[in-house]
Amino acid sequence: MVLIELYTSVQGESSFAGMPCIFVRLAGCNLRCSWCDSEYTFTGGEKFSLEQIERKIAALAPVKLIEFTGGEPMLQARELLPLMDRLLAQDYTLLLETSGERPLNSVPKAVHKIMDVKCPASGESGRFHLPNLGALTARDEVKFVLSDRADYEFARDFIGDHDLASRCGQVLLSPAFSKMPSRQLSAENCRLDPRMLVEWMLADNLPARLSLQIHKFIWEPMKKGV
Numbered sequence: 001m002v003l004i005e006l007y008t009s010v011q012g013e014s015s016f017a018g019m020p021c022i023f024v025r026l027a028g029c030n031l032r033c034s035w036c037d038s039e040y041t042f043t044g045g046e047k048f049s050l051e052q053i054e055r056k057i058a059a060l061a062p063v064k065l066i067e068f069t070g071g072e073p074m075l076q077a078r079e080l081l082p083l084m085d086r087l088l089a090q091d092y093t094l095l096l097e098t099s100g101e102r103p104l105n106s107v108p109k110a111v112h113k114i115m116d117v118k119c120p121a122s123g124e125s126g127r128f129h130l131p132n133l134g135a136l137t138a139r140d141e142v143k144f145v146l147s148d149r150a151d152y153e154f155a156r157d158f159i160g161d162h163d164l165a166s167r168c169g170q171v172l173l174s175p176a177f178s179k180m181p182s183r184q185l186s187a188e189n190c191r192l193d194p195r196m197l198v199e200w201m202l203a204d205n206l207p208a209r210l211s212l213q214i215h216k217f218i219w220e221p222m223k224k225g226v
């Protein structure tokens, strides 16, 4: 597998936010979201065998929560899926952060999928693989990253049209972050004001959860490997 980085931090998003977690960041992405904060994953990386990655993970004991992220991890599904099986057999809890563009029906059911549905301002709306809705379980979380009111309305309608709250464990609404943030640990670096988003969610009684990227409020927003 081609790896960008592997490290321990606290999980920044999802219902696992704040928990110690091993991040396995894989190289390569086939999308180009306008607000992407992981462009350094698009090229490069270093090749490792599954055994080498397992050893790196074991060296970070006792953390038993692992997130596979990228880039788009499912571009390396041929190696990723067997690795997931091996780690599940060792009692790790696995999270898969994915754009939702690749088919997810072959991902082991025990894995917690955190699946994006890209909104219009990302520039990649429409790339979502709709049959992935059928692969969701109560373990899974669906995330919308929002830049403006049009994104919010897209998410609101998608949640309603597909009865998303009954298909998965969590629906997450996350304000997009500026690509040129100040060094301040502040919500002013969000492209969409979280307070405004909360008002919209309450007005619509939306069955969703506000999700802030807490690592961007702990460390400088552009910091990697945290």
Ligand code: SF4
Residues within 6 Å of the ligand: 029, 030, 031, 032, 033, 035, 036, 037, 038, 039, 070, 071, 072, 099
């Ligand atoms: S899918 Fe993720 S890694 Fe790929 S361009 Fe979009 S935000 Fe960046």
